[in-house]
Amino acid sequence: MKELVCIVCPRGCRLQVDEENGYAVTGNSCPRGAEYGKNELQHPTRVLTTTVRVTGGVHSRLPVKTSTAIPKALLFEAMEMANAICVAAPVQPGQVIVENLLGTGADLIAGRGIAKG
Amino acid sequence: MATYELIVVGGGPAGLAAACQAWEKGLRHILILERDSELGGILNQCIHSGFGLQRFREELTGPEYAGRFIEMLGDTGVETRLDTMVLQIVPGKDGAPHQVHAVSAKEGYQVLEAQAVVLAMGCRERTRGAISIPGERPSGIFTAGAAQRYLNIEGYMVGRRVVILGSGDIGLIMARRMTLEGAKVLACVELMPYSGGLMRNIVQCLQDFDIPLYLSHTITDIKGHDRVEQVTVSEVGPDRRPIPGTEMVFDCDTVLLSVGLIPENELTRAAGADMDRRTSGARVYENMETSIPGIFACGNVVHVHDLVDYVSAESERAGAAAAAYVQGKRAEATARTLELKNGDGVSYTVPQTVRPDEAGKTVEVFFRVNRVTGPAAIAVRDGEGNSLTGFRRAHLAPGEMEHILLPGNLVRSAKGPVTISIEEDKGGSAR
Structure with a gap:
């Protein structure tokens, strides 16, 4: 127990x-x-939330999350991947930033919109 | 002078919900004043998920939760002025409009008028802990929320080896966030024998990453010339004083403080509203009206919440009440009042006072307990000690806000002040 x-x-x-x-x-x-x-x-899983770089927007970071929970053991590998990404503004809320992250079936998606700045 | 039916001070979750609800109830001249350059308040930097389970039945991040309300606001004709700081609120006498003095770079000094005002300024982080920590004054000491802003909005890592003082939710969330970004969080240190944060955050932010939580401990020394180099942590006794000989030394470059939040009430005090020393917020009635007729308050400016979902619900009550006030449904100054008193184990209630004849079907009461308990009853008694109603809880903790719904009829027929207290089960026997 x-x-x-x-x-x-x-x-x-x-x-x-x-x-x-x-x-x-x-x-x-x-x-x-x-x-x-x-x-x-x-097989423990977690939703990963972090930020990725964004250029040409009103902010320099875009909050992102995995669309579903991913294996806990992959969190740090997923962070490495997110930290290598740079997207260009404008970004739409819910926009897919990385499809099928590390083969987990979960997408990395934008948590908000970022207008051009 | 620009005149509105309602001015909402603050465009965070409380202000957004209040404004949307006032529009829904028929007001058409509403203005939100927000000092930041965008709406959403602190939610914008709370990129973690866990918001909205009550409200939307799904787990959203802070920006997503704010986005839902900003979108709702976009469907209304509510006006917003961003980058605008409110300086003063001058209450109108005898039902006259209230004046709101504000300033912005774009429009300069503005004096606006409104029949009703909703105060939704939120709260700020306590830094007193910083002042009372002995030791040197190097850089590298941040409040957890400031570090959160640097990291999540500006994109700067504030340190590599971190000790966190206080186990409030923001500190716990930052422990995980810094760890994921590659920092080593050496310890989370809590003065009290229990955590101030939600249990789920202890699990998913500390235990998930093997970060030790030292309860009944505090920082007793900080060393460092330019930058933090070392902190000393000591165990404290029941009197919360450090116990000599229990010192542990951590080599680190950063200290984050998560030692509580304080409602931001300079405007409220200056306007002359009655304050509650226990909440550090205005005293409010069941409809979130302050002691000044036509001035309402909601969200963390009234009392610090754990969950934004409750902020939204409370703020909608304030928005609806403000709309009713503008539409002429005003409580008489002579209306009967009923005090809600804090009994054993209860540290505050919101509302503090109920106007029974104004109350609807139910009166929602938020409160916090002042100690951790096992199975217990929340007892509601009238002035003569008779039990009016009770609520069961499997456990209670100061870090977790409680709320109960009192039937309106019960409140209307109650004799004398109503006391809310905690009655713990003795020896685990069921009541």
Whole structure:
């Protein structure tokens, strides 16, 4: 039995996950908590948020995020990739900056628009 | 003189929600005054996700959450003036319009008039912790939010080896952010025996990256000539004083402070609104009206929230109430009032006072507890000690704001001031 704090929402439910019993989750208040508990012990994932360089815009950094959670083990590799990117303004909110990031199936997308500056 | 029905001071999440809601309720002459060069407030630098789960049922980043409201505002005729700093609010007497004095490089000094004003100036970071830290005064000491702005908006790394003082959410978020950008975060140091941040942030920002959290510890020395070179961390006793002999030394170049937020209320105080020493914000009624008729307040300028979703909801109440005020639905000065008192375990409530006859179907009450508890009841009692209602919680912590909905009828029939207190289960027995 493993104890976890659920990070799906601010409520922070204390979960118990039974690894020997098909990763059965108790202590959750919603189905997303059960899913989190199951995944966290087998293949943990996180949504990555960071910024990339942008040129010719009203700001010099563009906030980006992965469209879905990616394997936790790939976070630093994904950061390296993001830090090598430079996009040109204008940027539309939701614009895809990198497709299928590191083969995860998740895209790196713009968190806001950046007008030309 | 330009005249509006409503002027909103601040274009962050609180101001945006209040203005949108006032428009929705029928006002057509609304102005937002914002000192930054764009709307969105602090959300613009909060690039992490976790916003909007309550509001939009999805997990958004700060800029995305702000974007939703800015888009909504774009569908209204609400006017905005950016790069404009409000200097003073002069309340009108006996229902006369309020004056708002503001200044901008483009338009110079402006005196504007409005029938109602919504105060939505937000909060700023506490720096007192910095002043009371012994040691030298090198560069490399930042508030966590300032570092967040440098990194996320300006694109500058503020350091490579970091110690964080305080475990507020911004500090935790920055621990992860700096780590992802290649810095080594050596420790997060918290004076209290519990964290001031959300549990989920302890997990996903510290534990995910094996960053140690030292509870009941503080920084007792900072060394460095030009730049921070070393900090000393000591354990503190129950009296929060350092215990000699417990010193740990960290070689680092940066200290981030995440030691609390203070509502930014210079305008509110100068306007003469009654203040609450516990929240450092204006005292408000259930509709977010301050002690000055027609001046409302919402969001972090009233009390510091953990979640922007609650800021939006509270601000919509303020916007709706401001609209009602302009449309002639004003509370009588003689309206009956009911105090909400803080009982055992409760450090403040918002609202502080309810006008029972003005209250709708429910009165939403936000509060914080002053200690960590296990299973407990939130007890609501009238002036004679009779239980009006109660709410169960599996655990309570000062870092997590609580909110309850009191039925309007219950408030209307309550005898004497209503006290909200925490009653912990004894020996784990269910109540």
